[in-house]
Amino acid sequence: MASEPDPEEPEAAPRRAGPTDITDPLIRHEARKAFVWLGMAALFALAVMLSQSLLVIFGGVVFGALIDGGARMLARVLPVGRGWRVAVVLIASIAFVLWLGKFAGSQIAQQAAELPATIESQYHRGLAWLQRHGMDVRVRDVRSIAQEAMGGIGQVTAMLGGLFGGLTTLFLILVLGIYFAMEPRLYRRGVAWMLPVDRRDHFQGTVQVMGRGLRRLLFGRVIGMTVEGFFTWAMLQFFGVPMAALLGLITGLLAFLPNIGAPISGAIMVVVGFSVSGEMGLYTILVYLLVHLIDGYLIVPYIARKTVDLPPALVLAAQLIMGVLFGLLGLALADPLVAMIKIWLEREAARNGGDPGEDIEKLENA
Template sequence: MKQTITPHAEPHDPATQKAAMAGEPVQQSPSEIQDPRLRHEVRKAAIWIGMTLLAALIVFFAQPLLVILGGVVFATMVDGGARLLGRVLPLGRGTRVGIVLVLTLIFLIWAIAYTGSQIATQAAEMPAVIQLQANRAVAWASAHGIDVGTADIKSLAQQMVTGVGPVTRALGGLIGGLTTLLMIVVLGVYLALEPRLYERGVAWMLPVEGRERFHETASRMGFALRRLLAGRLTGMAVEGVATGVALSIYGVPMAALLGLLTGLLAFLPNIGAPISGVLMILVGFSGGTDMGLFCIGVYIAVQSIDGYLIVPMVAKKTVDLAPALVLGAQLVFGVMFGILGLALADPIVAMVKIALERRAELNTERVRAES
């Protein structure tokens, strides 16, 4: 059936537009929506469906995306080290990145060669020590009239031995934890060697008018991540070394392992410190009350130095993340994506915060320009 186009039809086909302007009757497609209100609702529904599909794809590809993000974080740490070397060594970027990677490899080989056997022995002994201390805690609580479920305490102790809750999950990803870690390192090396190449590649997929804004936002994210991770690595080194040395001086069992765990768990703010503290205190009380009180003092001193000196000086001034926001993100990402999501929650929140702040700045500038 033929009919004349109404003003609301808004034909997009050139031939249809020409016929409509000449007042000639044209054939309408059965799928074309004539009612502008219905057409508007269909567009809104299509947007919501597209957003739902996009969210589903993000969840489905969460692990590969986290691996890529882990590579970005590793590349940022390498880039930060290369920039520090650039202040004292007039070398090319590739050479400085190579020096950072070689020094990191040397440190890992040294740590494995000189402390690997000792830490492995201590790691084998720790589960029994933690279980024994948990049983003693249950017995003490029962003697003082506190009803504590023995099964719950044992389950909690076993979780602490292996890292507590989400931390016990495998890194996830392609084949297993080692493969995921290897993929993160390889991606990080490629990104650290030629960051501008990949940044231009991402910008190329954006509209031309948005590329300059993307480069500015990416630059701010990189700066903030370098400062954030510098603070995190500094805190890890200070906490791990100080804890290990202090416990070794007093003769606390498994001091090297406790120092290593404290340093590694320091990468997880708000969550890692309590875990390492509980492990340290339980091991300390296995050697007597005095040793347990000493471990409590070491934990308080080390955490105070990290919390009141290192974090405010390096990380908090740059990103200024609310502790409750970071903790909530860690809990959500830890439950959803395991230890990899737990470790990357802080950088993700920092980048999202910077992106939102940048968008707010652009909106403010646009409003001022229009007024």
């Protein structure tokens, strides 16, 4: 039975347009487009403001991919759950660091204390050699240039300036990496859930390709670091070069930075060699050439075939930009970031049904 209207209740007022209602369909369409552009600009500004934090998260992703690669390798010989394999990788890494600190720490610390004095003495010797050969180079001028350069480097390498500090940033990267490595599918599905339904499968496929490429890239880097560091230490120790263990460690660590790490480690090695004698200096140059010939003609091509082949100039440009913006952390993560962007662009080109590289190659060969 229908209820009768209450005579005391006022009749519903007719619906009127509010201040945010737009009746003209053309204006409403253009307003929506404007809101989309404003939203994109706001997201870009937010990404710039949060870029340091986003870089820490990406560092956690890179570290998680490194742990995930080790866990996947253990799966071939160790039939246990994923959590146990991740724990084995972490325990093995901690044990290696403790072993390095216990058995080689004192020797490396002693050599590290001697290294600045050796470099400074070679600096004065080189300056005196230039003056004897008619080059009017003053110590005061060189020191002022060095101080300005070091001041600029100090500004450039301020890692995540004032956000957390170096140790806290490293701790966050380690914790995030462990979480990502424990349950990568959970985070992949969580991000895919926020996308439109028709984009989720493509996103998950792209993330899987990125993960495989990142794992192989990092695995190749670890191999390169190990080979270069051990070979440098063995060759220098064989000839009796001072600080062989420290130079091997520096060479191995800087091998993670392609294009930039090799010249730095090589320059330090050569300076230490010439501090003893010219013969030893020439020998260190030979060691440097051998190490990086092996790296350039064996390790790097192997990594490029198995992962993402990145042009060296592109990697160097990314390292310079990321180093200026984010310091040492940005410098270390520039190469993996460029590789992931390249994979994403290739996947998007394939999804759109064409390969823009084919048209460019045809034009170049024409």
